[in-house]
Amino acid sequence: MxxxxxxxxxxxxxxxxxxxxxxxxxxxxxxxxxxxxxxxxxxxxxxxxxxxxxxxxxxxxxxxxxxxxxxxxxxxxxxxxxxxxxxxxxxxxxxxxxxxxxxxxxxxxxxxxxxxxxxxxxxxxxxxxxxxxxxxxxxxxxxxxxxxxxxxxxxxxxxxxxxxxxxxWRQNLTAWSKNKWQAFTAWPQYQRIRHNKLNLFVVYGLLILIVFLLPQVLGQYWNYTVGTVGIYVLLGLGLNIVVGLAGMLDLGYVAFFAIGAYTVALLTAPAPHHLMWNFWVTVPIGILLAAFAGIVLGIPVLRLRGDYLAIVTLGFGQIIAVLLHSDELTAFTGGPRGVAAVGGPSLFGISLGTPEGFVYLILLAVILVIFVTIRLRNSRVGRAWEAIREDETVARAMGINTWSHKLLAFAIGASFAGLGGVIFASRNQFTGPEDYNLMVSFNVLASVIVGGMGSIPGVIGGAFTLKGLPEVLRELENYRVLAFGALLVVMMLIRPEGLLPTSRRKMEIKELHDPDGKEAGETPGGKS
Amino acid sequence: MQQKTALHVHKPVGTYRYVQIILGVFFSAYLLWRLYVVLIAHPAYGPDTWLRFTIDGVVLGSVYALIAIGYTLVYGILFMINFAHGDVMMLGAFGGYFVFEALGAYKVSSSLSFLNAYPVISVILAFLAGMAVSSTAGYFLEKIAYRPLRGAPRLVPLISAVGASIFLENAAQLLFSTQRWDYTNPAVLNRGAGWNIHVGQGTVVVTYTGVLTIVVSVLIMIGLYLLVKRTRLGRAMRAVAENKSTAALMGVDVDGIISRTFIISGVLAGAAGVMWGIHLGLVYYYVGFIPGIKAFTAAVLGGIGSIPGAMLGGLFLGVVESLGPAVLGISFQLKDVIAFSILVLVLVFRPTGILGEVLSEEKV
Known part of the structure; x- marks a missing residue:
């Protein structure tokens, strides 16, 4: 009572x-x-x-x-x-x-x-x-x-x-839907289609075709929105490697994004340096510079414990933000006013600088990045990352060079962010310090966490919900960031593995939440 | 917290060690050369200006110290960065602000408001309100966002803390708008008013608000020291920091102690927030973020887990931040870069801090 x-x-x-x-x-x-x-x-x-x-x-x-x-x-x-x-x-x-x-x-x-x-x-x-x-x-x-x-x-x-x-009724409903699903999957036709590789290719081909036709149907506004979401997918996939696969919380991720963006801006824009290089030349330079920055930051920092790493990367991100905002570097980066008239891509004389063109470019970049991520994840390197995420000491005992693998994760994550930055700056035809605040890091982090750490569909879904949904519900724009914060806490409380987790991650989290795991001797910090 | 088992988290080995030494020597040499340049070769400022910078730094540092103690207390017990601590401080600053506004509007006589008639009571009330707001926020923060996550992997409570920080900041932004609000101090505590001291050719103003800040923070720190060392609660806190399961076996209510730790760190943050408002004036939704990171730097600087370390680290950081741009000869816009660079340098080269980390072995 x-x-x-x-x-x-x-x-x-x-x-x-x-x-x-x-x-x-x-x-x-x-x-x-x-x-x-x-x-x-x-x-x-x-x-x-x-x-x-x-x-x-x-x-x-x-x-x-x-x-x-x-x-x-x-x-x-x-x-x-x-x-x-x-x-x-x-x-x-x-x-x-x-x-x-x-x-x-x-x-x-x-x-x-x-x-x-x-x-x-x-x-x-x-x-x-x-x-x-x-x-x-x-x-x-x-x-x-x-x-x-x-x-x-x-x-x-x-x-x-x-x-x-x-x-x-609840049990009945669950049992009913489970029965139906099992009956469906046991259906011989389904089995045949499912296990025939050719059909799979047809399905994927159709999907890709739809995706590539979509920008023609969508209007300018929606193409722009889809492009923004796509850039966030790029960033999310990069952070996914650092946070989701290698288990290092990087809060200064926006710095690499800014490096990519400023590289293309300074090399193609007429304003501070008048270099006016071709866009395609600057793409690899931006990616490489971002990766290089990732390595330079990574070398000293990666020896730190998880939460120290978070705060150092946050500090690094803030340093970049303060430097971009200050007047000291105006001659080099355009200072608080930013860089205008950033060059756009063109192919065989046709300018791709339209929203449709950028959607195609971003799609290509996303597909490339997904491909790289999948290949890496299923390789020796990916398994090493996941081992490091779960227990660094054990991973080292198994003969994994934790330091170089962490550094590699940092560099690859940074290079994806650099690619995102290059496209972002070129699409906006402008880049200024306001675009690279801490909120970008947090947005990307939220989309990775909400989607499910380590899971590619999770990251894409997370970017669509967190960046695309607010575009649809413009009235709720003011409450977007508030909801991000609440969402991060709530996700950690009720579903730390994310909405679309990878099967392995799901099992790990379940195991950790097992009551047997909480023995008296365990420190509350748990596994680092 | 008593037994000092300072551990190097990662022992630098091989080439890394040499790189560290070379960089350290290079950096110190550069610093000495800059000191020589600005003090002797081409003195940019007179002694009065240097004194003013130092005083500003000490005042700022004593605010950082209070916030840093909050980080260190929580880190010592839960081994997590209470990321939202800066925002807890911001809420406290708003608490004090509203008390001043209310008392300023309340007239005791036709021309005299309560704020100016009884400045001492007003300031005390503002501090109490700030502390109350912050400790309530800290208590609920722990209860909602951290307590259910005990025993989860380390990344989980950290992300939750980041989320709580974003939430608090934006809640304050939506409630109070993005406007920057001026603390209306009692007339005797006008910002900028103070004692004039003649140094060299110039005069230095020792502001009343600055003195108030230092005095209050010293009093609070003494109180905290007595609390931790002399009381039953302090003993329980130290026991929980040392080893939770053993403390629980000895009859300590671990969850209760953690709650109270958050309340205490909230009290300190609230006081820091009100001081921030009284001394520096402007209060807005984002006011806690940068001081929060800097105070964390201070906590790490002094060796996280150690309360005296946090105090020293805070003072050191405040002074360095205020002298740094002048010594290095860079723009004052970049003073945040100095603080963050110190953070990065300390974490990279000496993660155990100056005084050495006070964490028991299993935690690291």
Whole structure:
């Protein structure tokens, strides 16, 4: 009983704080705009007696409230969840949630009525947003409305939780889908097609054909977006080698990206040096310089422990950023103003400097990099990297030269970033210090982690979700980076192997999370 | 934390050792030559300016020291870099800012606000608010982002910490916007006001805020030293840092102690944040990031895991950062590069820090 009450109180307080936070950062307003467009195409007809904006907000809050109820009614270990206890804990959760949010509505509403401008301190508390939040009522009635609203939604959540958890449909569904899948894979035709190499080539060929026809269909904007995602795939694949395969956390990855970009910019642009080289000549130079920088940074740094490595690379990235921003190097790198009119690629007299052309270029680069990664991963070198990632001492004992392998990982990862940088600068026809801030490193890191360390489909999927999805949902642009941070933490908590993990990595993580692995003698640092 | 078993993580062998020595000699020679140039051959600044740089450095260093202790405490116990520590400091700075704003708006008489009428109480309240905000943030940070990851591979909590740092920074950006806000100090603590000292031909201003910063940080450090050395909690903390499983067998509540360590490091970070605001003035969502990395540098510099090391490292880094550009004759824009270069150099050449790392053998 006390456990149920405690669960309810915890969930209520957590969700109350979350809802308040979402309101304070203006997320509730944004999401209700978005919901309005999705549900009603932005029409302004009143729904169920509410003004449309308020209706959208309530739809969103309904789900939050229900979620609070569900998480309040979480399973207790001793399995004594009757209808009564479930409703008790979800009801408490809903009530507390309501009291917190209602209290905020009361506070904000009365401040607004008293004529206090809250935007001075809290940028998102615009009068419009507050009016929306008060759903057209005055402060007191809005406050009491929220208490009742969240109590009811919490109880609904409790009912939902109870129905889902104790119904047998979930097991049935899993068993059914498993049966169907097994029947499908055992089907002789499927087996024949699957094991015939020729068919496989046909499938891949079709896929490649579709991919290569796509840029013709897409408009300029989408080609640009796909190109950006492609560049992030390049970066992600490079970081994937360093973090995912060799297990070294590199937070200064943007430095190599910047080196590639600045190489092509300084060699092809008319401005600071007037070299005006051909784009294709600068591509290998950019890649090699980035790889060289990787080696130069790597030689002293790779002897360090994992977390020291992270902070040193972060420091290196910051050094590069500060140098690019400063006036000291203006004569050489163009300083804070950057380098304009970076040359683009052309082939047999045809300029590839259009968004379509760059999409093809990026596709080629991605395919090349994927090929290199797969060949490396399945080679002696790749196995050595994975051994180093798992346990460096053991790897060394097995006769692996850990130092040179780590250095190789660093150099190859850096060269991929260099390639990405070359294409990036050339596509933008401009490069400036603002493009190479720490956030790039974190974006790439997030796409590698979210997708699954070491997994190529994971990296591609991660880049598409983290870089492509925000392009689709432009309204949520402001919350993108916030979501990255939360996503990194949440991924580590619930699925450290990533969304599309490699099978080997999945098994390793499972093994580590095995309760037998957590013996008393083990240090909390675990394996380094 | 008592038994000093400083280990070289990777013993430099062969050619690497020679490269290290040669580079070290070369670097020291260059530094001496620069010192000779700027002090004797072509003195760029008078003694008053040098004194001013040093004082600035000491003030800044005492703020770094407080943040660095937070890193070192957590690293000593969990062996992870609490990446979000700088952002915890930023939250504390905002806490203090809002107290000053509220007290500045609250009028005790027609023309006098509470802030100016009772400056001492106001400053104390601001520090308490900053510490409260930061320690709460530290507590929940540990509870949400780190505690479930005990026993996971080392990379996992580190990534989680990076994520928490990004989250906190952007949450603050969305809440308070990207604007840079000026701390409104009590009138007696106006930034720039202070005692004038005549040195050579010029005068040096020893600012009140600077003195306040140094005094408060020294008081806090003494308090922390007594806490760690003399109290039951401090003994438990040292036991957990030495060996968690043995400490648990001896009846120490390991999780509770880790929580309290985060609270203590949050208190220090909060104080540092309020000091930052009072002395340097500007507070914004990104304010904790750079000091965070620099304080980590300081912690490594003094030997991570060692509290006196963190204090010394912080002071050293502050002074070097403020004297460095003048000594090396480079632009003041590049003072961050000096700090980061020190970070890289120390980690590469002496990862155990100046005073030697105080970590028990199994942790390394």
């Amino acid at each position: 006390t456990r149920h009450i405690r669960n309810g109180i915890n969930a209520g307080i957590i969700f109350g704080i979350v809802t308040i936070f979402l309101f304070m950062i203006g997320f509730t307003t944004t999401i209700s705009d978005l919901l309005g467009q999705l549900l009603r195409n932005g029409s302004s007809i009143a729904v169920m007696g509410f003004t449309p904006g308020i209706f959208d907000l309530l739809v969103f809050l309904f789900f939050i409230g229900m979620w609070a109820g569900i998480s309040g009614a979480k399973k207790t270990p001793d399995k004594i969840d009757t209808w009564g206890t479930v409703l008790l804990s979800s009801g408490i959760a809903g009530l507390l949630h309501g009291i917190l949010v209602g209290g905020l509505a009361l506070l904000v509403g009365s401040l607004l009525q008293a004529g206090v401008t809250m935007t001075v301190y809290f940028a998102q508390l615009l009068p419009d947003a507050i009016h929306l939040f008060l759903i057209g009522l005055n402060a007191t009635s809005a406050g009491s409305f929220y208490v009742i609203f969240f109590l009811i939604t919490g109880l609904i959540g409790g009912v939902v939780a109870r129905t889902i958890r104790y119904g047998s």
